Amino acid sequence: MADALITASGLTRFYDSGELKVAALDGVDLSIERGAYVVLAGRSGSGKTTLLNMLGGLDRPDSGALSIADQDLLSMSATDRAGFRLHHLGFVFQSYNLIRVLSARENVAYVLQLQGMDKKQRFALADQWLAKVELSGFENRRPDQMSGGQQQRVAVARALAANPDLVLADEPTANLDSHTGESLMALMRKLNEEQGTTFVIASHDPAVIASARTLITMQDGQISSVKVM
Amino acid sequence: MDHLSIYLKLGWRNLWLHPMRTILTVAALAIGIAALSFLSAMDDGWMQQIKTNFALTMTGHIQIHAEGFEDSRKLAQRMNAPEQVMNVIADMDGVRAVSQRVRVSGLASSAGANAGALIYGVEPDAEQGVSRLSTFIATGAWLPTGDKRAAVLGDGLADRLSISIGDKLVLMAAVPGGDIASEVFRVRGMIHSGVMDVDDMSVIVPLTSAQHWLSLGHGVTDIVIRADSFEQVSALAGQMKSALAGRGVEVLRWFDIDPMAQQWADFAEAYTWIVLLIVIIVVLAEVLNTMLMSMHERVREFGLMGALGVQPSQIFAMVVWETVILVLIGGVSGFVIGGGLSLFYGERGIDLSQFAIAFSFMYMDPVIHPLLRADSVLRILGASLFGAMIAGLIPAWKAARLEPASALREL
Numbered sequence A: 001m002a003d004a005l006i007t008a009s010g011l012t013r014f015y016d017s018g019e020l021k022v023a024a025l026d027g028v029d030l031s032i033e034r035g036a037y038v039v040l041a042g043r044s045g046s047g048k049t050t051l052l053n054m055l056g057g058l059d060r061p062d063s064g065a066l067s068i069a070d071q072d073l074l075s076m077s078a079t080d081r082a083g084f085r086l087h088h089l090g091f092v093f094q095s096y097n098l099i100r101v102l103s104a105r106e107n108v109a110y111v112l113q114l115q116g117m118d119k120k121q122r123f124a125l126a127d128q129w130l131a132k133v134e135l136s137g138f139e140n141r142r143p144d145q146m147s148g149g150q151q152q153r154v155a156v157a158r159a160l161a162a163n164p165d166l167v168l169a170d171e172p173t174a175n176l177d178s179h180t181g182e183s184l185m186a187l188m189r190k191l192n193e194e195q196g197t198t199f200v201i202a203s204h205d206p207a208v209i210a211s212a213r214t215l216i217t218m219q220d221g222q223i224s225s226v227k228v229m
Numbered sequence B: 001m002d003h004l005s006i007y008l009k010l011g012w013r014n015l016w017l018h019p020m021r022t023i024l025t026v027a028a029l030a031i032g033i034a035a036l037s038f039l040s041a042m043d044d045g046w047m048q049q050i051k052t053n054f055a056l057t058m059t060g061h062i063q064i065h066a067e068g069f070e071d072s073r074k075l076a077q078r079m080n081a082p083e084q085v086m087n088v089i090a091d092m093d094g095v096r097a098v099s100q101r102v103r104v105s106g107l108a109s110s111a112g113a114n115a116g117a118l119i120y121g122v123e124p125d126a127e128q129g130v131s132r133l134s135t136f137i138a139t140g141a142w143l144p145t146g147d148k149r150a151a152v153l154g155d156g157l158a159d160r161l162s163i164s165i166g167d168k169l170v171l172m173a174a175v176p177g178g179d180i181a182s183e184v185f186r187v188r189g190m191i192h193s194g195v196m197d198v199d200d201m202s203v204i205v206p207l208t209s210a211q212h213w214l215s216l217g218h219g220v221t222d223i224v225i226r227a228d229s230f231e232q233v234s235a236l237a238g239q240m241k242s243a244l245a246g247r248g249v250e251v252l253r254w255f256d257i258d259p260m261a262q263q264w265a266d267f268a269e270a271y272t273w274i275v276l277l278i279v280i281i282v283v284l285a286e287v288l289n290t291m292l293m294s295m296h297e298r299v300r301e302f303g304l305m306g307a308l309g310v311q312p313s314q315i316f317a318m319v320v321w322e323t324v325i326l327v328l329i330g331g332v333s334g335f336v337i338g339g340g341l342s343l344f345y346g347e348r349g350i351d352l353s354q355f356a357i358a359f360s361f362m363y364m365d366p367v368i369h370p371l372l373r374a375d376s377v378l379r380i381l382g383a384s385l386f387g388a389m390i391a392g393l394i395p396a397w398k399a400a401r402l403e404p405a406s407a408l409r410e411l
Helices: A048-055 A076-088 A106-114 A119-132 A147-160 A176-195 A206-210 B002-015 B019-059 B082-089 B154-161 B196-201 B206-215 B229-241 B259-297 B297-306 B312-348 B353-360 B374-402 B404-409
Strands: A004-016 A020-033 A037-041 A063-069 A089-090 A166-170 A196-200 A216-219 A221-227 B062-065 B095-109 B114-122 B135-138 B150-154 B170-175 B180-191 B200-207 B223-229 B249-253
Touching: A004 A048, A020 A048, A020 A221, A020 B150, A020 B249, A037 A176, A037 A206, A037 B223, A048 A063, A048 A166, A076 A089, A076 A106, A076 B297, A076 B312, A089 A119, A089 B180, A106 A119, A106 A147, A106 B114, A106 B259, A106 B297, A119 A216, A147 A176, A176 A196, A196 B229, A206 B095, A216 B114, B002 B312, B019 B223, B019 B229, B019 B259, B019 B374, B062 B229, B082 B095, B082 B223, B082 B229, B095 B154, B095 B206, B114 B154, B114 B170, B114 B196, B114 B206, B150 B154, B150 B170, B150 B196, B154 B180, B154 B196, B170 B200, B180 B200, B180 B206, B196 B200, B200 B206, B223 B229, B223 B404, B229 B249, B259 B297, B259 B312, B259 B374, B297 B404
Parallel strands: A037 A196, A037 A216, A089 A166, A166 A196, B114 B200, B150 B180
Antiparallel strands: A004 A020, A004 A063, A216 A221, B062 B223, B062 B249, B095 B114, B095 B170, B095 B223, B135 B180, B150 B200, B170 B180
């Protein structure tokens, strides 16, 4: 596929469980186009988070091949993978997304600083993204001065401010009330449409699943179905 | 530079996430460093006193003898033409004063008692430039110019001889040929230096009288040099050795003359290293515990940073900087307290006169003046930072090695 952002084949990952080896991923083949908005659904233990960690270069498969943005992620060293994440990927986690001692603006600007952007430029860009996620006026607040939903919005702003090829979100609504969760998903979907950024979201939240343009369902470490909505 | 600013910002703010823990750690560090800074200043003050008292009470900074005299102490090994040596050294840079002496062991007798004595023939005026002997006069006066029979002796020796100002004192010693010669002097003064060897053994008479009595001609045993400062002594002695090479003389620095003085210098050096070792241990013990606790609390944060693309080396540097900030606050606070106490007592002195007799063996004054020296200050601060680096390395290494995926799963 000419414009595939992610190409994976035969991804397999075993975990030791006592004397048994459990396949968290079992020969997963996957192709995701640029600009896609994909939701990985499935029960707990189905392999969603493991697959997301593979795609984020946070974990390595025991076998298989994985290419993102035309780069072979599995042949990279840990240092190179960190550099790849910095320049190509954005993350939104279930909780504990932000650095506690930094303000909302500083959290968004942190990745930009690591990328080498100067202070004035990165703070201006951080403020723009905080405005896009409807957090103007919250720039100087620290995580403990914001609600869970506001913290997730800051995480989204951070993920997108660095202009990544791919945003990976793991259960982003799990700790939010339904209204806040829906609002966050609407925001992410809107940003996907406006910015063209690729989103891959792992979740079993019906509201998240309802927002999918492509729904991949996982079961026992394998992809059981792929639906284009 | 930009990365350093984020390390410092994160380090500083992380420390204040748990203010009480940070304050307790900083306070413990400050107290430890303050105590060690003060101890170090006491040590430097003691050593300065010992050096100054040793050199200026009697020995001088440098002595020149006929080769082998210091070992033999025999008058036969004297300098018969000391003016040739004086001409070479007197105008050297760094020489503050020069004086000549005759030094011999002998017997001092009064009307009712005898005692062994160390007899010094000195130039009454020039001697005042190289030693403090004339300032130790407790009773009577220093050797009057032109009084060939004048003698000044230590008050301890005077007690043993039951002798008073104006009394007759007979001195006996072996002349170079081996015969015993005696001479009669009158006691003009008594000194109290606080140094037992000087007060209990010394008799000081005019140089010309000693030369005549001991049949030495113009010969002397010691040429005593006072340098402008202790720091110049070794260089100046080296210069003198070169200039006097082949003339049959030995050039000895103050610590070459008395092995005890060298041992004290070595002891002080060892003590300094012990202090520095304790500084490192204090810093390690205080900081390692705090940093390990902090690191364990922030496993998810390090995982998050790793996921965002922060390099392991950057996480490592961040934790090390956090440790350095902690130690700098504690170390500098401690040093300000310890340095302040050292300066205060450096002016005022610490009176240990109840231990004065014990101290007098070691050329120490009963009042100690702590001395704050730049090199000691730098060494203590350097040791603190070294300890901080060591204490920071373990948690930093652990934090840098965390796998982001597993760190993010930590509760």
